[in-house]
Structures are given as structure tokens and as C-alpha cells.
Amino acid sequence: MGLGNLKQLTPFVKEAFQQTLLVAKFLCGLHVTNTYLCTFALTQGPSMLPTFNLTGDLVLAERLSTRFEKMQRGDVVLVRSPENPRKIVIKRLIGVGGDTVKYVAGPGNNDKEHTIVVPDGHVWIEGDNKFNTTDSRKFGPVPYGLVQGRVFWIVWPPEDFGSVGREVQ
Amino acid sequence: MGTVNFLWNLTKNYFTFGLIGLTVSDRCASIVPVGGISMSPTFNPDDDSSMRSLTRDFVIVEKLCLEKFKFSLGDVVVFSSPANHKEKHIKRITALPGDLVSTPHYDAVLIPEGHCWVEGDNHAWSLDSRSFGPIPLGLVRGRVTHIVWPPHRVGKVERMTPKSIASF
Numbered sequence: 001m002g003l004g005n006l007k008q009l010t011p012f013v014k015e016a017f018q019q020t021l022l023v024a025k026f027l028c029g030l031h032v033t034n035t036y037l038c039t040f041a042l043t044q045g046p047s048m049l050p051t052f053n054l055t056g057d058l059v060l061a062e063r064l065s066t067r068f069e070k071m072q073r074g075d076v077v078l079v080r081s082p083e084n085p086r087k088i089v090i091k092r093l094i095g096v097g098g099d100t101v102k103y104v105a106g107p108g109n110n111d112k113e114h115t116i117v118v119p120d121g122h123v124w125i126e127g128d129n130k131f132n133t134t135d136s137r138k139f140g141p142v143p144y145g146l147v148q149g150r151v152f153w154i155v156w157p158p159e160d161f162g163s164v165g166r167e168v169q
Numbered sequence: 170m171g172t173v174n175f176l177w178n179l180t181k182n183y184f185t186f187g188l189i190g191l192t193v194s195d196r197c198a199s200i201v202p203v204g205g206i207s208m209s210p211t212f213n214p215d216d217d218s219s220m221r222s223l224t225r226d227f228v229i230v231e232k233l234c235l236e237k238f239k240f241s242l243g244d245v246v247v248f249s250s251p252a253n254h255k256e257k258h259i260k261r262i263t264a265l266p267g268d269l270v271s272t273p274h275y276d277a278v279l280i281p282e283g284h285c286w287v288e289g290d291n292h293a294w295s296l297d298s299r300s301f302g303p304i305p306l307g308l309v310r311g312r313v314t315h316i317v318w319p320p321h322r323v324g325k326v327e328r329m330t331p332k333s334i335a336s337f
Contacts, residue, residue: 025185028192035195080307083283085238121252145254145308 038062039149041078043090047133050168051076052090058156059090059164061149071096071123071150074166078148079125082139088148091135092168095124097144103137104130116141123147128168198231200317201247201257207289207296208259211245211326212316227318228259228326230311238306240265240285243328245313248287251304259313260287260297261329272299283307290329 033039041061043052052059061078065071073093081087095101097120104113107130118124122141127133136142154160193199203212203226212226230247234240240262250256264270264286270278280286284303289295298304313326 025188028188031192031195032188080305081283082305082307083281085283085306085309119252121250121254143249143251143254143305143308145249145251146305 036063036067038064040155041088041090041149041151047127047129047135048076048090048092049129049132051092051128051164052154053157053160057154057160059151060153060155061151063149065150066147069144071147072166073099076151076164077123077125078151079142080146080148082142082146083134089134090151091125091127091133093123094126094136095141097121097123099124101136105137107131194232196232198229198233198314199311200227201230202227203259206294207291208245208261209291209294211261211290212259225318226316226322228313229315229317231314232311234312235309238309240306240309240312241328243330245326246287246309247311247313248304248308249310251301251308257310258287258297260289260295262286263288263298264303270298274299278303285309 039061041059043057043059046054065075066077071077071093073095075093076090077093078088078090081089094103095118097118099118100115101118101124102113102115103126104111116124118141121144123144124136124141126135126137151164153163206213212228240246242262242265244262245259246262247257247259250258262285264280266280266282266284268280268286270280270286272278278286280303284305286298286303288297288299315325316322
């Protein structure tokens, strides 16, 4: 291959490089938006039943209030499961560090009420469907570092489209 | 007009660079300084308070392990403190789920599913699982692979197997 051929190739290489850079930039932008602003999440299972459907909803979760510690009691949060770090669960925030939380360990068959003080830097999370959920009543308070975001909008299905409130409807 | 154009281009370049840098440091690896002597002699072996900022070790933290959260015994990891999520600690994993750990305060602790036991190499000067118990693996933010600074200590961080695990 002579020098002339190489010269002919240069624009192609340049073009290819520019296109790759564009794609890379796009992917980086996507990653940053996903990690620092907001992300989509798919709900699964019965643990949040009146709020989210059994079949799975597509929800929007934002990361800002987690980062700046603006979480409030009642917020629906994404939490990395303490039992399996590969899994992210959606639960409702019941208490933050320093709160006294009252809960029933096994509603239905054992109605004894327990009281616990949430340690500093931890949160207490519970599913809305008290009868079928794995939450803080089983694994105790979880460190704040596991909270990944706050769910604020249901995108799909269309009949549920709208914001997610702080109270169970 | 030329200045405005120049400034605009500069901003654009900085922005792109920041975007790519942030992604790489989140997804692949980043370089962080190690503070304190809890991991001595692996990091900061000769801590001299007058020269602390100069003799501090800088290490590479790789993030690829966060895709699967698979760790081995003896890995040095960065994790957010369970008591205060803004603090990051560097410790060594000395036990994984299912292992039994003997501690000075309790007889033996069985590590629950999805948790790990972390200890500093400098047992006398370390705040670790011996005081706050097993931590969820989800708190781990990366694995330390290499030391890059100071120059005479550049090298790989070795996996070391712990001695304090009760064998059953």
C-alpha cells in the first residue's frame, strides 16, 4: 500500500473516529443522567401491591433527593437489597435514623407489636403489602448507603400514569 | 466574536471531558488517596504526621466488580460506612456469607447472606466489623487493585487470607 492510498483513507478514519466519539459521548451522557439524575425502574412482585401492580409497572426514580438527603418518611425508595447485592427492591421509607418505629412482625398470625429505634445512618423500609413482603421487619434497618433513589412517577401502565404519593392509597 | 466562540468551545470540551471522566471513574476505575493507618502496613506504612499529605498512598479502585458483586476472601475494598454513608472506608474482606468469624466480644458470628466481614490490617488502630458487625455487600463501592503513589511503593495489592476465621 502506497502513501497515496493511506492519504485516501485518512478521511474515513477521521470520520470513523468522530462517529465513535459521538456514540461514546452519548453513552457517557446516558450513564451520568442515569446515575446522578433519574432512572427508569421496573417493579416486580406483590410487595408494594396497592401502589404498584402485581404484573410490574415502569416507574421513574430520581437520584437527587437521595444524594442531598432530602428523603422524607413515606417516600417510595429504591434500595439495594441487603440480602442480595445484585437485586434492587422498591419499598416505602418508614423511618430514618433516630426514629422510633412500631411494627407487627407477622400480621395475620402473630399480632404482637415490636418497637425499635432506628440507628443513626440507617433507614427503616417496609412494603405496602404487609402480608407478602421482605423488608426491614425481616432484615432490620438498612444503612442509608444502600438507598439508590426515590420513585416519583409511574409511567406504565397508562391508567396509573401519575405521581407516586407519600401515603398508601 | 472570536473570544465568545473560543470560550464556548472550551466549555464544550470541558463538559465532554467531565462527562467521560465521570463515566470512567464510575464504571471502570478511579484513583483515590488513602487516609489513616487502619490498613498499615499495606497502605501508609510509615505514618509521620508532619509529612502526612506527602506520604499518603494513592490507589486504583476498580469498579467492574460492582456488576456482579463477586468478591474473594482477602480482597481490599472501598465501602461507605454503615453508620454514615458519606464516609468511605478501605478495609480487607476477611469473611464472606456462610463463614464463621470469631471476635473478641462474641463467640462466633455467622455472616448472613449478602453480607461480608471487613477488617483493617492494623488491628490495633482500625474501626471495622469488629465494632459494627457484618456489612451488606451493597455498600461496597470498589476493589483496590494497585498502589500508584508514592513511586517507591508502586505495585499490586495482594490478596491476603485472614487468620482469624474459625474452621468448621
